[in-house]
Amino acid sequence: MLNPISVAFKKAKAENRPALLTYTVAGDSSKKQSLNILKSISKNADILEVGVPHNTPVADGSQIQTSAYRAIKKGIKLNDIFKIVRDFKKFDKSKPIILMGYYNMIFQYGDNNFLNKCKTSGVNGLIVVDLPWPENKDFAKKCKKKSIYFIQLLSPTTTSKRLKKIIKNSHPMNYFISMLSTTGGKLKVSSKEILKNYNMIKKINPKKEIVIGFGITDKTIGKLKSADGLVVGSAICKEITRSLNSRQNPVTNVSRLVRKLKNKIK
Amino acid sequence: MKLKKRVPVIDQGNSLGFWGGKFGGNFVPETLKKPIEDLEILFNKLKKDRKFINERDKYFKDWVGSPTRFIKLENLTNHINGAQIWSKVVSDANGGAHKIYNATVHCLLAKRSGKKIICGDTGAGYAGKMLSMAAKKFGLKCKIFMGAKDIARQQPNVKAMKKNGAEVIPVYSGSQTLVDAVSECMRFWVANCDTTAMCVGSTVGPAVFVRICGWSTSQISRELKAQLIDEFGSIPKKLKLYNCVGGGSSSFGFWNEFMDYDKRQVEFIGVEAGGPKKSKKHAAPLTYGSKIGILHGAAQYVNQNSDGQIEETESISAGLDYPGISPLHCFLKDTKRARYTAASDEEALSAYKLVTKFEKLRPSLEPSHAFFVALKEAKKLSKDTVVVINSCGDAYKDRGILEKRLGKKYVKSN
Ligand SMILES: Cc1ncc(COP(=O)(O)O)c(C=O)c1O
Numbered sequence: 001m002l003n004p005i006s007v008a009f010k011k012a013k014a015e016n017r018p019a020l021l022t023y024t025v026a027g028d029s030s031k032k033q034s035l036n037i038l039k040s041i042s043k044n045a046d047i048l049e050v051g052v053p054h055n056t057p058v059a060d061g062s063q064i065q066t067s068a069y070r071a072i073k074k075g076i077k078l079n080d081i082f083k084i085v086r087d088f089k090k091f092d093k094s095k096p097i098i099l100m101g102y103y104n105m106i107f108q109y110g111d112n113n114f115l116n117k118c119k120t121s122g123v124n125g126l127i128v129v130d131l132p133w134p135e136n137k138d139f140a141k142k143c144k145k146k147s148i149y150f151i152q153l154l155s156p157t158t159t160s161k162r163l164k165k166i167i168k169n170s171h172p173m174n175y176f177i178s179m180l181s182t183t184g185g186k187l188k189v190s191s192k193e194i195l196k197n198y199n200m201i202k203k204i205n206p207k208k209e210i211v212i213g214f215g216i217t218d219k220t221i222g223k224l225k226s227a228d229g230l231v232v233g234s235a236i237c238k239e240i241t242r243s244l245n246s247r248q249n250p251v252t253n254v255s256r257l258v259r260k261l262k263n264k265i266k
Numbered sequence: 267m268k269l270k271k272r273v274p275v276i277d278q279g280n281s282l283g284f285w286g287g288k289f290g291g292n293f294v295p296e297t298l299k300k301p302i303e304d305l306e307i308l309f310n311k312l313k314k315d316r317k318f319i320n321e322r323d324k325y326f327k328d329w330v331g332s333p334t335r336f337i338k339l340e341n342l343t344n345h346i347n348g349a350q351i352w353s354k355v356v357s358d359a360n361g362g363a364h365k366i367y368n369a370t371v372h373c374l375l376a377k378r379s380g381k382k383i384i385c386g387d388t389g390a391g392y393a394g395k396m397l398s399m400a401a402k403k404f405g406l407k408c409k410i411f412m413g414a415k416d417i418a419r420q421q422p423n424v425k426a427m428k429k430n431g432a433e434v435i436p437v438y439s440g441s442q443t444l445v446d447a448v449s450e451c452m453r454f455w456v457a458n459c460d461t462t463a464m465c466v467g468s469t470v471g472p473a474v475f476v477r478i479c480g481w482s483t484s485q486i487s488r489e490l491k492a493q494l495i496d497e498f499g500s501i502p503k504k505l506k507l508y509n510c511v512g513g514g515s516s517s518f519g520f521w522n523e524f525m526d527y528d529k530r531q532v533e534f535i536g537v538e539a540g541g542p543k544k545s546k547k548h549a550a551p552l553t554y555g556s557k558i559g560i561l562h563g564a565a566q567y568v569n570q571n572s573d574g575q576i577e578e579t580e581s582i583s584a585g586l587d588y589p590g591i592s593p594l595h596c597f598l599k600d601t602k603r604a605r606y607t608a609a610s611d612e613e614a615l616s617a618y619k620l621v622t623k624f625e626k627l628r629p630s631l632e633p634s635h636a637f638f639v640a641l642k643e644a645k646k647l648s649k650d651t652v653v654v655i656n657s658c659g660d661a662y663k664d665r666g667i668l669e670k671r672l673g674k675k676y677v678k679s680n
Contacts, residue, residue, distance in 0.1 A: 055440060055575045056561060058452045059295040065439055077573050103293055104560040108574035130293040130563065135282060157300040157459065180297060181457045 004096035005124050005149055006172055008046040009209045009228060017265050018225055020044065021211055022258055023100065023233030025051040025067040026084050027076030029244060033251065034071070037240075038088050040255040042095050044262040048088075049127070049231065052081055052101030059129045061184030063234040066241055078109055082121040089122035098125035098151065111139060115146050125149035127175060133166045144171065151175050154201060154210075164204055173209045175231070176201055178216070184234030187215040191223035198227055218257065222264040232261055269601040271526045275518075275594060276477040283473030284565070286600060290593035292472045294563045298452075301459040306474045308379055313481060318378075322371060326485055329403065330366050333489035334358035336497070336654075341624040342641070349506070349647035351640070353627060354490050356516065357660040361396045363630075364516040364658045367482040369396035369465060373404040375478070376463035383458070385409040386465040387451040389416055389444030389512070390585030390632065391423025392659060393467030398432035406463075408432040411451040415442040416584045422663045441578045444512075444588045448562050468513025469592035472563035476593055483519025486656065491523045494652075503531060504651040508640035509658070510632045511536040511606065512549070512585050514592030516658040521604065529603060535643075536595060537636045539579075539586035540608035547580035550608040551591050552599050561590040567599075582611035582667065583631035585659065609635040615671055617641060618661065622676065630659035631667065 012019040022045040028034050038048055053068035053076060060068065085097055099118065106114045106128065118126070126148060131139060133152060140150035149171040154163060156179060167174065178194045179187065187194075194212060202210055212224055213231030224230055239257050243250040267286040270278055279285045283292050292302060312318040326332045335355040342351045356364045369386070376384050384406045388394030394410035401408035410427055414436045417424055427434050435454075440446040448466065455464040466475040469483075494501055507524065509517035517536050524532040538550030548554060551567040559568040561576060569577040569589040581587040598604040609617070614631055617638035621627055629637055633656060640655045647653065661668060665677045 056445065056449050058449055058562065059297075059456055061453070069439070072575060102560070104570070104576075105574035107560060108557070108570070108572065129295055130560070132292070132294060132296050132299055135292065153296040155295075155297040155299075157297050159300060162299070177297060180460055182453045185457060 003124055003147060003149055003172070004094055005047060005098070007094070008096050012046055012229070018227050019046040019211070019229035020262055020265060021047045021049055021213070021229050021231040022236055023049040023051055023231060024236055025053050025064065025071050026081040027053060027071030027074055028067040028237070028240060029070050029250065030074055031076065031080055031084060035084050035087055036251045037254050039091050040251050041258040042092050044258045047096045047098060047229070049098045049100050049233070050081065050085065052078065052099055052105055054102040054105060057102060059182055061182040061234060063184040063237040063241065067237040078105060082117050085121040085123055096124040097122060098127060099123050100127040101129065103128050103131045111142060115142055115148065118148055119146045123148060125151050125173065127151045127153065129153070133169065137169070140169070140171070149173050153177060156180060156197060163201060167201070167204045167208060170208060173211065176210050176212050178212050178214045181214055183214055185215050187220050191220060194224065195226060218260050218264060221261055225265050230265065267597070267600050269525070269597070269603050275522065275525055275597070276480045279473055285593050285597040288558065289566055289596040290473045290476060290564045292563060293560045293565070294472050295456055297456050298459060298472070302472050302474055304379070305375070308375060309474060309478055312375070312378065322374065325370055325374070326367070330360045330370060331358060332485065333493065336490060336493035339625050339627070342621065345624055346641055346644050348649070349644040349651035349653045350649065351644055352652060352654045353657045354486065354520065354654055355627065356486055356656055356658040357630070361392070361399050362660040362662065363392040363396070364483055364486060364519060365392040365396040365467065366399070367485050367519065368467070368479045368515060369393065369400040371478060371482040372397070372463065372465035373400040373406055376406055377404055379463065381406070381461065381463040383407040383409065383462040384465055385411065385451055385454050385462055387444065387447040387467050388412050389447065389467070389587055390583065390659070391416065391420040391427070391663060392585065394432065394434070395423045395426045397465050398427040398430035401432065402430045409454065410434050411437055411447045411454065413437050413441070413443040413447045416444065416447070419667060420584050420663055421666065443579070443584065445576060445579070452562065468515040469518050469594055470513040470562055470564060470590060476564065479515050480518045480522065480594055483515045484522040486516070486519040487521060487523035490520070490654070501527065501532065502652040504648070505532045506535060506651060506653045507532065507656070508535045508537060508636045508653065509656040510586060510636040511538050511591065511595060512588050512632065514595045516656055518592065518594050520656045525603070534598070534604035535639065536604055536606040537639045538606060538608040539581035539583055539635055540610040540613070541580040542582070543610045543612050545580050547578060548608065549579040549581045549587050549589065551589065552595065552606040553608040564593050566590045566593050566596050582614060583635065585632040586635065607639055609638040613638040618668070619672065619676065627657060628661040629657045630661045631664050632659050633657045
């Protein structure tokens, strides 16, 4: 059976648009609410990235940190996150879910234990921010055995020699970080420059799906339409914070934002 | 797990940067892979380059002030009536602590790589103060990340940083202490690694930072070795080296040159921060058996919960208030080359009182932890045992805390 992540890219391609990937933090601002957000945005999002909150996130900007701290404060644990995924999959079995987090939490759970739990909960892919190539070789192999995509990150600082090696060893989907930034930074390079880098990466092996993330908002998403997929994270976390601060319902507000994002890339 | 002889410990990691196959490494975002590799290539080349070593030595001698004193604490020796008590007064170094060695080397490396800006983390404020001094000396712009809690409790060092022209950026996330400052500094580097060099303030972080820092602070033991031979004619038959351990830079530097000696001759004792007596929180991962985890790019023993969230620490000394510990010390612990223990806040304060009562020496709260354990153990040791404590910081920065905890007398009279 084809991994639902690949199915999602196929479907988006058939509609002549990039796949829309959303990032929300599990347990933000409560277990129930984060599940409801996933359910409500799944109409418009093609792939759901679910953040595993960690309290020393070395690659996340302030918006995602705020979401993560909010979730941790409410006591979210890895087992709760697996339950959120399981509950979501009962609601929409075919929608792909990617967990994104830092390696220490996987390490403490135990690689094998963690992957077994991913499998039984319905996780389709993993992004581990601080487990770069080649350190991730063994772990990526274990993922493959479970038919879970291990998604490699590529950055503007990744040398071309390294890009080739990483892509050669990669699973069907990779993630290109648009610029030198933590998550949530303002786009400090032009979309033209980003697409130039993207196209260069794409050429190495056109069969691999490459998504672009970091700094993408409803203002900029339209300009990057030619990519295989686009990830929006901080803008969504920010919308949750804004909703909470103004005592509005994050579920409806985030749902509206994701619909808007989708309309921009149609 | 085995310690090799005649190979510097900083170079005993494997190709992926793991000591003993499991401590250290490079758990970093992809963006940092290239800048870290560049730094590794530069450092590996320069540490073998005679010209670079001469340049380092020149700055250590003329600017840092080398050697720092090695003195006998006669009154304490008489009072304790056991082993001989000596101190290596590393706080003599320019700026008042060992952090100057690492800061100087990082600025020299930054200059060689053509970077114009350097960023760094700080807890007690010494790493930041020294980086601001070195940056000023070498014409680099300097950004220091410091937890808001530490900014409040270490004001003298904050003032010094600002006076040197550094920008001090308060960090409000998490516990607002060193752990958060290091995270924020790494995040800044992720976003600015094309223009900016990073200095990690201790022997922590991705492997190359552990190595650079250990290489830099080893100046302390190079000096001490010569001073011991000067004083005793040879390395004493019973030598015990006590040092406080936060990230582990001063202790590693204090021990490095003695690594190959049998531990029955030269024993290393690392003293971690046990925190307040009544509190469950501490900053002593080696003493209290914390599990291996990943923090700031390296695998190490680290205080964490069962889910892998890093736990908050508590210590009276901002410089030791860190949930993790250098991979080098994890390695020294598991190979049993060094022994680790902890002193509580109250014990460190009592040692500060005792030392300042008998000697003209004012160790800051960090080395006061080491003094406590050393003085306690020295009572039971023979008179031919030479106990040396690294007094790696001066209490000037702590005068607010000391006044509050011990009264005005302990600030003014010294
Ligand atoms: C005086 C002093 N001693 C010790 C330390 C602890 O750090 P390390 O273990 O790296 O020497 C610090 C850190 O700020 C310090 O300022």
